[in-house]
Amino acid sequence: MNQNKALIASALGAVIAMGVLTAAPASAADKEKCYGIAQAGKNDCASATGAHSCAGQAKTDKDPGDWKYVAKGSCEKMGGSTAVKKN
Template identity: 85%
Template sequence: MKQNKALIASALGAVIAMGALSAAPATAASKEKCYGIAQAGKNDCASATGAHSCAGQAKVDKDPGDWKYVATGSCQQMGGNLSPKK
């Protein structure tokens, strides 16, 4: 009986894990890089201009080379651009 419960629990865990993995690409697909809206220290990754190479290293607010992920279609409403300005 204990083996059946363990097997069921294991199978249920696998199903839940697979659901979580399949949801990630859908979430990532609904986002886009938005340049020129990141606050100092709150950018999502490397600068397009080469000023730095990592997240959280933006030195000034709204640098046109720094970006954040935003919901698809909302970048320009926020005053940003879909491509970096150099």
């Protein structure tokens, strides 16, 4: 009986994992980089200005070179820009 439960749990886990993997690309397509909205330490990747090279390294709030992924169409509403602003 324990083998049956383990087999069912394993199969269920595989089905759930497959659902998560197939959903990821669709949600990634609905996102865009939004510059100038990231809080200090909460940026998603390297600075566009070369200030740092990794996520979570923003030193100041709303630096125009730091970005976060947001839902498409929401960046400007949040006060950001989809392009790097040059000083």
